[in-house]
Amino acid sequence: MPHQAPAIDREAVPQMPNRLGLEGIEFIEYATTRPQALGHVLEAMGFRAVARHRSREVVLYRQGRMNLVVNAHAADARVSATVDGHPVISAVAFRVKDAQTAHQSCISLGAWDVASHAQAMELHIPAIQGPGGSRFYFVDRWREFSIYDVDFVPIPGVEQQPPALCDMGYFGIVQYIGASRTREWVAYLETLFNFITIPDDKRFGILPSGTLMSSPCGSFLWQLVEPDPRLEDDAGPECLQRVGLGLPDVPAAVAQLQARGVEFVDSATLHPEDRGALTRSVLGSVSFELVHQPRQPLYV
Amino acid sequence: MHKLDRFGMDTITMAGTLDAKLAAMRNAGFDQVMLMARDLVGHPGGVAGAVQAVQASGLRPTGFQVLRDFEGLSGHLHEYKIDIAKSMLHMCQATGSKVLLVCSSTSRHATQDLDELARDLRKLAMLALPLGIRVAYEGLSWGRTVNEYTTSWDVVCRADFPNLGIGLDSFHIFAAKTSLSALGDLDPDRIFLVQLSDFMWNETPSFEERINTARTFRVFPGEGVHSEQLADMVIQLEQMGYRGDYSFEVFNDDYQQLPLDTVAQRARKSALWLIEDVLHRPVPLPAWTRQAAA
Numbered sequence: 001m002p003h004q005a006p007a008i009d010r011e012a013v014p015q016m017p018n019r020l021g022l023e024g025i026e027f028i029e030y031a032t033t034r035p036q037a038l039g040h041v042l043e044a045m046g047f048r049a050v051a052r053h054r055s056r057e058v059v060l061y062r063q064g065r066m067n068l069v070v071n072a073h074a075a076d077a078r079v080s081a082t083v084d085g086h087p088v089i090s091a092v093a094f095r096v097k098d099a100q101t102a103h104q105s106c107i108s109l110g111a112w113d114v115a116s117h118a119q120a121m122e123l124h125i126p127a128i129q130g131p132g133g134s135r136f137y138f139v140d141r142w143r144e145f146s147i148y149d150v151d152f153v154p155i156p157g158v159e160q161q162p163p164a165l166c167d168m169g170y171f172g173i174v175q176y177i178g179a180s181r182t183r184e185w186v187a188y189l190e191t192l193f194n195f196i197t198i199p200d201d202k203r204f205g206i207l208p209s210g211t212l213m214s215s216p217c218g219s220f221l222w223q224l225v226e227p228d229p230r231l232e233d234d235a236g237p238e239c240l241q242r243v244g245l246g247l248p249d250v251p252a253a254v255a256q257l258q259a260r261g262v263e264f265v266d267s268a269t270l271h272p273e274d275r276g277a278l279t280r281s282v283l284g285s286v287s288f289e290l291v292h293q294p295r296q297p298l299y300v
Numbered sequence: 301m302h303k304l305d306r307f308g309m310d311t312i313t314m315a316g317t318l319d320a321k322l323a324a325m326r327n328a329g330f331d332q333v334m335l336m337a338r339d340l341v342g343h344p345g346g347v348a349g350a351v352q353a354v355q356a357s358g359l360r361p362t363g364f365q366v367l368r369d370f371e372g373l374s375g376h377l378h379e380y381k382i383d384i385a386k387s388m389l390h391m392c393q394a395t396g397s398k399v400l401l402v403c404s405s406t407s408r409h410a411t412q413d414l415d416e417l418a419r420d421l422r423k424l425a426m427l428a429l430p431l432g433i434r435v436a437y438e439g440l441s442w443g444r445t446v447n448e449y450t451t452s453w454d455v456v457c458r459a460d461f462p463n464l465g466i467g468l469d470s471f472h473i474f475a476a477k478t479s480l481s482a483l484g485d486l487d488p489d490r491i492f493l494v495q496l497s498d499f500m501w502n503e504t505p506s507f508e509e510r511i512n513t514a515r516t517f518r519v520f521p522g523e524g525v526h527s528e529q530l531a532d533m534v535i536q537l538e539q540m541g542y543r544g545d546y547s548f549e550v551f552n553d554d555y556q557q558l559p560l561d562t563v564a565q566r567a568r569k570s571a572l573w574l575i576e577d578v579l580h581r582p583v584p585l586p587a588w589t590r591q592a593a594a
Contacts, residue, residue, distance in 0.1 A: 110426025112386075131430055178432055183462040188429050191461075238432070 018216035021097025031090035035072035046165030051152035064164025086284035089240035093137035166253035171246030172221035205276030205291035246293030308332035328564035363399035372410030404443030418458035425464035436467030436492035465492035495549035498524025520570035
């Protein structure tokens with residue numbers, strides 16, 4: 001009887017590689033020379049300042065599963081000074097299986113290393129350079145203990161695990177890129193992080209332009225937006241532009257946030273809907289996008 | 301559209317300071333310049349001074365050259381070349397150049413495995429990507445493994461990375477006697493730079509002859525014995541849909557001892573030959589007609 005190979009390719013089952021063992025966003029970092037002003041914005045959005053860094057002017061904000069770091073350390077905040085003093089999203093930390101291995105893997109593929117500035121007894125969190133002077137950190141100790149216990153001191157009397165307003169969680173990041181740069185940034189995110197491009201007919205929220213990618217773990221999305229060719233002066237530097245927050249009930253969240261003083265973009269073409277809403281930009285650069293989150297994981 | 305639009309000179313063609321070279325190009329009507337790393341580091345004001353001079357000249361950088369003997373090395377040699385590449389990329393970015401030129405390796409220490417060469421170039425392209433720089437890979441006609449554009453294109457295809465493309469140099473194509481017919485296999489969007497020059501003899505069979513000619517006796521397009529071929533090459537590239545830049549990569553010992561304006565005028569004559577006699581490009585309308593239309 002002739003040997004028959006098993007029919008393993010019949011249904012083209014996708015492999016969904018996840019070389020780094022990505023498992024979501026551990027924290028997002030803003031750099032700013034105006035930490036208190038940004039703090040007020042974050043508190044209106046439901047974040048609570050829970051801890052301060054031991055050696056630098058850095059504050060940890062938290063709500064629910066979201067950690068957000070505001071970095072006003074002079075050397076780091078200088079980056080935001082280059083954009084007229086406006087706060088910038090200076091880093092995104094990914095949860096990975098093994099931080100050192102993930103870092104080495106990215107370096108061997110051509111990522112730029114970022115020198116650590118950890119002080120004695122502080123955690124060295126490996127990082128690579130991202131778009132526009134931002135950084136991607138790799139964190140592997142998020143199950144057994146909190147990295148913040150090492151570098152941060154809790155603010156006395158503050159609830160360390162404040163619940164999330166309206167059950168919000170990180171949904172994704174919007175990255176502004178240069179004209180005709182989509183293919184290049186897609187290649188970057190595919191090669192280093194195994195992100196997957198989402199077909200154009202799948203969109204979330206109310207700002208669907210650009211190219212949407214998913215993390216291989218499916219727990220957050222990444223949106224690449226080129227300049228609008230109709231606008232002649234829409235050619236700012238490449239950057240991580242805003243954070244998307246996923247939640248089950250957008251209208252309820254909009255009402256609650258409005259009561260806390262948050263204003264939303266409300267025009268004929270762009271206004272709060274059941275699918276999503278966009279907060280009005282404050283401090284020159286900071287806005288959040290609310291996105292109705294249908295299910296977990298987001299895509300894959 | 302500027303009259304000499306898409307054509308420019310390389311700084312390597314002329315003697316003198318960077319500032320004098322930029323001024324001569326500007327006076328001859330060019331609006332772009334292919335920069336050499338040596339121009340920057342040798343500037344009295346250092347790299348920052350050179351960057352300032354380029355910006356003040358109003359000339360757009362065509363690209364930045366040149367990273368040599370990069371691909372195919374291993375161990376410490378690879379790490380060393382990665383460091384060199386990073387420094388080159390930083391300089392390239394500082395000048396506002398969007399293209400880094402990389403010449404195929406001549407090193408006996410480099411592997412001849414095309415997939416490994418492709419892997420290293422992919423890594424270089426990844427380093428260049430966040431900086432907004434594209435990498436143009438050019439086959440030197442005396443490259444050890446890659447010495448024809450057909451092979452450099454093969455390596456670029458194997459690497460398959462969007463900001464890695466090919467750099468073409470007419471000298472190397474004519475010196476190696478590679479047929480122009482294979483140009484049709486190239487994707488015009490992945491040709492990141494075309495460098496043009498001619499030379500005075502028909503045969504350069506050995507690597508040594510190619511190196512000597514390439515470094516001392518190239519001439520501008522239309523001045524040498526391969527004018528017909530060069531015209532064919534440019535016409536074919538235009539017909540394929542290439543819309544990138546052409547730069548005159550002319551190493552010539554005579555031009556190194558002539559007044560800069562004399563050399564720049566020879567370059568202008570060459571550009572006009574290509575624009576008017578070869579490509580028959582329509583003459584741009586005077587500025588006042590555009591203002592009236594607006």
